[in-house]
Amino acid sequence: MARKIGSRYTAHQILGRGSAGTVWLGEGPEGPVAVKLLREDLASDEELVGRFVQERTALLGLDHPHVVSVRDLVVDGNDLALVMDLVRGTDLRTRLERDRRMAPEAAVAIVADVAEGLAAAHAAGIVHRDVKPENILLDMQGPLGPGGSHRALLTDFGVAKLIDTPRRTRATKIIGTPDYLAPEIVEGLPPRASVDIYALATVLYELLAGFTPFGGGHPGAVLRRHVTESVAPLPGIPDELWQLIVQCLAKAPASRLRASELAARLREQLPTLAGMPPLDVDEPGTEPDEGEPAEAVPSAPATETVTGRVRRGSVPLVPNAKPDSNRDTHTSMRVPAPDELAGGAHGTARVPRAAGAPRPGSARNRSATRRRRITLGVAAAALVAAAGIGTWAATSGDDAGAPPDDTNNSAPTTP
Incomplete structure (x- = not known):
């Protein structure tokens, strides 16, 4: 059902839903557009509407081949909308859900596109603050790039900043998507351009591996890993x-x-990545090995992923919190206290394993360890036995033909 957006635009059908609102296929004076209609609770926030209008000039001035351009900002009654260029394609999350991971050449080409878009935004003083696969669109209409990649464009500039108003999120709150949050955001520092670089590197890791470096389980556990674990x-x-x-x-x-x-x-x-196939690694702590029962992890919730695989969680950072593995929404969380962050793994890393290799601590891994110990034990016993036989043979050979000497252990006597 069509609906009017302001006086110039008409929204015809829903293209997708996100944390901040709904994206519609629309029509404007210059042809087809994408209209992001923000949630009603956001549109009713006068302070947010004021910030929205203040951001208008900066957002409209951001023009780059790898950025989805904002054509207009509409404030009309209960409607608060961003009118953007329509990209004929899909988002990177949809591509990952289909393929799980990408060949390195295509992954690097896509991330290089996004990095160029970020460079233009940062030069204009704009920090995205929510770089993730859901906000990276692939243009299916244009020519293919390296590794068969589609041109990538970054969208949703300014949305995270609009949501993160002082009244909606106090100094003890953080806004973002846990898997991609930079450590300084977790520690309560203001976001700078470097948080976008951290998030984009996380996206590259995910494109190559099929999982994020610090993801899995409750958002609080993910936040702790960003601060305490090595990649x-x-x-x-x-x-x-x-x-x-x-x-x-x-x-x-x-x-x-x-x-x-x-x-x-x-x-x-x-050039060095041309023809390289996708990596063959498994996510740390995922499904059990073939023929092996899943092991219980005390206090660690398991969450179902879009592919049906079970991702093991960790002890929640926030006490009595329920697991939440949804990466598609902004998550408002309190800033963890220093003692909570200190409870993490302190520089450890959850190391991915080659496909088919046993999980550390699994029944198959323990069985293999026991077999190695038994083999080493038998070998050691054989060596000891061989050494003992050899010593006896050498001693027997030296004494052959000699008369018995009963005074060997006696004190010498004086004639």
């Missing part, structure tokens, strides 16, 4: 690419690359 290496990718990911996932914001630097460095990597 686990991915086997099979060039070292230079891995070092880029590590640098952009650094805990210290100043250690990360700028968006323009990241884009250039990623473009340099593309």
Whole structure:
């Protein structure tokens, strides 16, 4: 059912729903558009509407081939909407749900596109604050890029900032999607351009591995990992690419690359990645090995993913909290206290395993360990036995033919 958006636009059908509102296929004076209609509770917030209008000039001025351009901002009664260019394609999350992971060349090309869009935004003083696959669109109408990748465009600029108003989120609250939140956000610091770099590096890791480096379980556990854990290496990718990911996932914001630097460095990597197949790794702590019963993890909730695989959670950071694995929405959380963050793994990493390898601590892994110990024990016993026989043979050979000597252990006597 069509509905009017302001005096210039008509929304015809829903394209998708997000945490902040609903995206419609619309029509305007210049042709088809995408209209993001914000939730009614947001539209009724006078303070948010004021901030919305203040952001208008900056958002309308952001023009880049890898950014979904905002054409207009509409404030009309209960309607609060962003009118944007219509991208004929899908979002990166949908692509991941279908393929789980991508070949490195295509993944790097997509992330390089987004990094270039971020560079333009950061130069204009705009921080996205919610970079994730749901906010990266793939243009299916344009020519294919390296590795068969589609041109990537970043959307939803300004939405996280609009939601994060002082009245809606106090200083003890944070807004974001847990898997992609930079450590400084978790610790309550204001968001700078470097938080977008951290989130984009997380997206690249996810495109390569099929899972995020610190995700899984309750959002509180995810937040703790961002602050306390090291990123686990991915086997099979060039070292230079891995070092880029590590640098952009650094805990210290100043250690990360700028968006323009990241884009250039990623473009340099593309020739070395040509023809490389997707990685073959399994997510840490996922489904049990074949023929092995799932092991109970005390106080660790298990959550069902979109692919039907069970992701094991961790002890919640927020006491008595229920598990929530939904990455599609902004999550409002309190800033963890220092003692809660200190309860994490302190520099450990959940290391991905090669496909088919036993999980550490699994029944199959313990059985293999026992077999190795038994084999080593038998080998050691055989060596000891062999050494004993050899010593006896040597001693017997030295004494052969000698008369018995009963005074060997006696004190010498004086004639």
